[in-house]
Amino acid sequence: xxxxxxxxxxxxxxxxxxxxxxxxxxxxxxxxxxxxxxxxxxxxxxxxxxxxxxxxxxxxxxxxxxxxxxxxxxxxxxxxxxxxxxxxxxxxxxxxxxxxxxxxxxxxxxxxxxxxxxxxxxxxxxxxxxxxxxxxxxxxxxxxxxxxxxxxxxxxxxxxxxxxxxxxxxxxxxxxxxxxxxxxxxxx
Amino acid sequence: xxxxxxxxxxxxxxxxxxxxxxxxxxxxxxxxxxxxxxxxxxxxxxxxxxxxxxxxxxxxxxxxxxxxxxxxxxxxxxxxxxxxxxxxxxxxxxxxxxxxxxxxxxxxxxxxxxxxxxxxxxxxxxxxxxxxxxxxxxxxxxxxxxxxxxxxx
Numbered sequence: 199x200x201x202x203x204x205x206x207x208x209x210x211x212x213x214x215x216x217x218x219x220x221x222x223x224x225x226x227x228x229x230x231x232x233x234x235x236x237x238x239x240x241x242x243x244x245x246x247x248x249x250x251x252x253x254x255x256x257x258x259x260x261x262x263x264x265x266x267x268x269x270x271x272x273x274x275x276x277x278x279x280x281x282x283x284x285x286x287x288x289x290x291x292x293x294x295x296x297x298x299x300x301x302x303x304x305x306x307x308x309x310x311x312x313x314x315x316x317x318x319x320x321x322x323x324x325x326x327x328x329x330x331x332x333x334x335x336x337x338x339x340x341x342x343x344x345x346x347x348x349x350x351x352x353x354x355x356x357x358x359x360x361x362x363x364x365x366x367x368x369x370x371x372x373x374x375x376x377x378x379x380x381x382x383x384x385x386x
Numbered sequence: 387x388x389x390x391x392x393x394x395x396x397x398x399x400x401x402x403x404x405x406x407x408x409x410x411x412x413x414x415x416x417x418x419x420x421x422x423x424x425x426x427x428x429x430x431x432x433x434x435x436x437x438x439x440x441x442x443x444x445x446x447x448x449x450x451x452x453x454x455x456x457x458x459x460x461x462x463x464x465x466x467x468x469x470x471x472x473x474x475x476x477x478x479x480x481x482x483x484x485x486x487x488x489x490x491x492x493x494x495x496x497x498x499x500x501x502x503x504x505x506x507x508x509x510x511x512x513x514x515x516x517x518x519x520x521x522x523x524x525x526x527x528x529x530x531x532x533x534x535x536x537x538x539x
Contacts, residue, residue: 206420206421207417207421209421209439209442209446210442210446211421212417212420212422212423212443212446212447213421213442213443213444213445213446213447213449214449214450215421216414216417216421216447216450216451217446217448217449217450217451217452218450219410219413220447220451220454220455221450221454221458222410222413223407223410224455224458224465224471224473225465225466225471226403226406226407226465226467227400227407227465227466227467227469228465228467228469228471228472229407230473230474233501233502233506234502236502236506237502237520237524237526237527238531240524241524241527241528241531245528249528249531249532249534250534250535251531251532251534252528252531261400262400262403262404265404265407265408266408266410266411267506268408268411269407269408269410269411269412269415270412270418270506270507270510271415271506271507271510272408272415272510273411273412273413273414273415273416273417273507273510274415274419274424274506274510275415275510275511276412276415276416276419276510277415277416277417277418277420277507277511278508278510278512279510279511279512281416281419282419282511283420283422286427287422287425287427287428289427289428289430289431289436289437289439290431290436290437292436292437293427293431293434293436293437296434296436297427297434305427307513308419308424308425308426308508309425309499309500309513309516310426310427313426314515314516316514316515318515319515319518327497327498328498328515328519328522329519329521330494330522331497331498331519331522332494332505332518332521332522332526333494333522333523333525334490334493334494335491335494335495335500335501335502335505335519335522335523335526336522336524336525336527336528336530337487337490337491337527337529338487338489338490338492338494338526339487339501339523339527340526340527340530340531341483341486341487341490341530341537342484342486342487342490342491343484344476345491345502345503346495346501346502346503347501347502347503349476349488350444351444351447351448351451352451352473353473354448354452355447355448355451355454355455355473356473356475358476360476360478360481360484361476361484363481363485363488364485364488365488366488367484367486367487367489368488368489368492368495370489370492371489371490371491371492371495371496372433372492372493372495373433373434373435373496374493374496375433375493375494375496375497376430376433376434376496376497379493379496379497380496380497383497
């Protein structure tokens, strides 16, 4: 039984539960499921300065979402620490060979230790990946008005054209980056 | 412990529901980690077209969410706050923000292998350096807000 709890979930459990979370937020308080708005709420709370984009009452429109994000952190602890899968993620043999071919040798954990560790911040590549990557995630999702949750699930489930455009854009750019930028970051 | 009473009935309703949002977030965080959507390896597998897992997750999430959203809206169901449930529409405009913003986010997603939801889950899963990435995302959001009047939308 305990072993069962540590096992990863198949797609047909994971996907439907994501859909249920999105529907639950509508039922609770008519809130659209989305996570990237939290970066905006955090900016509005911490450092709004005189920027119009951050001059709104975040306690009224954003508190629910910040609480939701706090829940994600707790859930990450439950699923990623208490119920952690002791095995490396079971990606396909093809993915394994592909990434090994790029020079990746450690497949344990949720993120490759080779790329994501505190010491990496002392290297240019590490700063580009971790700080630069975070910057573009924040900039891009704010610009697009949503991320994989808000556009990829909520917007698509509501058949909204803007969300389809954004989702195609981030999958296309993601594939390009994985094929052409990632090799530069891993090698050397 | 005494806390200041909320000033309006609407504010009181909002605060009463905060535990429900927290619970939904906890569930989402567990789904993200147990479903391996926090795994950099899973994201690379999908974006390098080496496996179907992420696509199966997305497709099945939509297969569940789409009819549920329709049902909630068509049946004019009210949320626990008494509002008629409606997913707010995103304005299409000239659509450029979705192309450019989506592409910029995608570029980072393709190497960093994490989107906003998983960033918060990874923090909880004990990957401390992700905190720097979240600070980076706040900085990126701030710069977007600052440049917003000058950017094509």
